[in-house]
Amino acid sequence: MVESAAGDHAVMNDAQKTAIHEQLGRLLENPYFSHSRRFPSFLRFTVDHALSGQTDRLKERTLGIEIFGRQADYDTASDPIVRVTAAEIRKRIAQYYQEPGHENELRISLPSGSYIPQFYWPSEKSPDSVPQLQLDKDSNSLSTQQPEQSKHPLSPDRKWPVIGIAAAVVVVVLLLLAGADFWRYTRHSAFDFWAPVLQSSDPVLFCVADQNQYSAIALRDAANPTRQVVLKDNVTALVLTDLRPIVKIAGILESKGKKYSLRGEGATDLADLRNGPTIFIGAFDNAWTLRLTKPLRYHFFNNEDMTDLGIVDSNSTSQAPLWVVNRSQQLATNNYRDYAIVARFVDNTTGRLTIVAAGVGRGGTIVAGEFLTDPEEQAQLTNAIRQAGSKKNIEIVLSTQIIDGEPGTPKIEATYSW
Numbered sequence: 001m002v003e004s005a006a007g008d009h010a011v012m013n014d015a016q017k018t019a020i021h022e023q024l025g026r027l028l029e030n031p032y033f034s035h036s037r038r039f040p041s042f043l044r045f046t047v048d049h050a051l052s053g054q055t056d057r058l059k060e061r062t063l064g065i066e067i068f069g070r071q072a073d074y075d076t077a078s079d080p081i082v083r084v085t086a087a088e089i090r091k092r093i094a095q096y097y098q099e100p101g102h103e104n105e106l107r108i109s110l111p112s113g114s115y116i117p118q119f120y121w122p123s124e125k126s127p128d129s130v131p132q133l134q135l136d137k138d139s140n141s142l143s144t145q146q147p148e149q150s151k152h153p154l155s156p157d158r159k160w161p162v163i164g165i166a167a168a169v170v171v172v173v174l175l176l177l178a179g180a181d182f183w184r185y186t187r188h189s190a191f192d193f194w195a196p197v198l199q200s201s202d203p204v205l206f207c208v209a210d211q212n213q214y215s216a217i218a219l220r221d222a223a224n225p226t227r228q229v230v231l232k233d234n235v236t237a238l239v240l241t242d243l244r245p246i247v248k249i250a251g252i253l254e255s256k257g258k259k260y261s262l263r264g265e266g267a268t269d270l271a272d273l274r275n276g277p278t279i280f281i282g283a284f285d286n287a288w289t290l291r292l293t294k295p296l297r298y299h300f301f302n303n304e305d306m307t308d309l310g311i312v313d314s315n316s317t318s319q320a321p322l323w324v325v326n327r328s329q330q331l332a333t334n335n336y337r338d339y340a341i342v343a344r345f346v347d348n349t350t351g352r353l354t355i356v357a358a359g360v361g362r363g364g365t366i367v368a369g370e371f372l373t374d375p376e377e378q379a380q381l382t383n384a385i386r387q388a389g390s391k392k393n394i395e396i397v398l399s400t401q402i403i404d405g406e407p408g409t410p411k412i413e414a415t416y417s418w
Contacts, residue, residue, distance in 0.1 A: 017051055020119055023106040032092040038409070039092065042067055042085050043117075047108065050117050058115040069400075069411030070380070078386075079379035086115060192385050193344060193372060194252055196353055196392070202276030203259040206246060207289075209239055209282035210264030238264070241362040242281050245369020249279060249357070252373055265289075273350040282365055283341070283358035284309060292347055292354055297416045298397050300341070300360070309360050311339050311397055313414065323397065323413065325360045334405045339413070340364035342371055345393035363407035367400040371410045380412055388417035 024047050027033060028040045045067055049057050057066070060082045064070040068081050076082070090110050096102060107120040197204060221227040246262070253260050263272065265286045272278075273288070280289040283300050293299045302309045310324035323339040330336050340359035347354045357372055359365035371377050381396075388394045397414040400407045 012051070019106055019121075020047065020051060020108070023108060026105065027093070027096060027108060030096055032096050038067075038085060039089055041409070043089055043108075043110070046110065046115055046117050055116050060115065063115060067409065068380075069409045071412070075383070079383060081379045082115070086110060193381055196344070197277045197279075197355065198253075198256045198258055200277050200353065203261060204253060204276060205268075205272060205278045206250075206260060206262040207265055207268045207273070207278050207280050207286065208242055208246060208262060209285035210266050239282065239285065239362070241366055244366050245281055245357050245372075248369045248373040270350065273347075274352060277353040277355065278350075279355040279357065281357055281369075283360065286358065289356060289358045292349075293341060293343065293356060293358075295348070296341075296343065296345070296395055298341055298395050298414065300358075311341060311360065323360070323399065330361060330402075334402065336361075336402050338362075338364035338367070338400055338402050338407065340368040340371075340398040340400075340410075341395065342368050342398060343393075343395040345395070345418075361402070363400060363402040363405070364398070367398055367407045367410045370407075371396075371398055377410060380410070384412065384415050387415065391417040393418045 024044065028043065033039050033043070042063070045063070046058055049055065057063075060076050061072075061074075063082045064074060064076065064079070065072055068085075070079065070081070090112065093109060097105075097107060104122045106122060109118045109120065111118060216230050217233040218228045218230050221229065250260060265282075265288050268288060280286060280292065283289050283293075284302065290300055297314050298311055299314065300309070301312045307327050308324050309327065311322065313322055316322065325336060325338055338359055338361045341356055343354070343356040345354055346352065357365065357368035359368055371381060384394060384396055394415065394417045396412060398410045399413050400410050402408070
């Protein structure tokens, strides 16, 4: 039994709900969805809430808050993240069902203009035993309906060509709509934030956290890779998770032909920072990040024994920090809320443009990089830049939920511009 928001009921037994969840799993395992975090989260949220009868939560603002971490009063007109994501999902669903072998699968659809999914069982299934779940447009509720029989059924020799043409037209239309929405969505893109960096004639420096200078290194035997030989060497390690924001940001620089170099924080001096714009990755393992953000309104803090780390607001009258990660919880559960600072400002000491993408924990740094580069997050970044107006310096505090060590969607906790 599926209860709608309006109180009506659609008869669906457990086996039918299971079938829908299994089909959802097949969809999300397909490369059209598996290479993204946002699309699976969106589709899973809408399907689960439709099956549980909570269709009142499948509205643009609610989806923006629940899935994308937007504020409750965010402007849906200037931030079309939900509409853009839904359009892209519709396109990918259409592409999935166009592939050979999927035509007889249970069909999940997301109707245009709605965020309430519909479910259609394969034509060979008995409509008496398996209902189709659809939206009643008059009551805005879920109901079971039987598919109408065509008044002019197609003969076998004409049916598939017409269906193929119609499906192709639908795919083309979806592609055009998604492309138009995506263009409107990204015309004020991450390049607004990166414009001062890209316009500089000087090369960019990545100042990254480096760890553990080793006096030895284990090398593998070419003839027998299972055999290792330990040799004396000087090796400086780079934290693997820091590579994700570095690669993403470097991609933007590469796309504009911008030259850049990379140095560990231990090998970076003040003269290096005076040569051009610098991008700082990482916080508590990057001394330069801590030094340069300390004068800012939002900056990093820790207690003496490093069990609590976080971000404080120097303008707050409260002595308690607002955003804290407890190391014990982090290490014990790998499930916690992480925080990050994203900033762009001219440093008073170096006189140069400074970019910061640094988390309290590893997940926070990953999300900071995604926030500055991912098209799916551009509306939040663009709105923050617009709110800054003519002010050139901006600082943003982000939060994200870490589940089994993997970060979720970034959410803006605070912004400040000067």
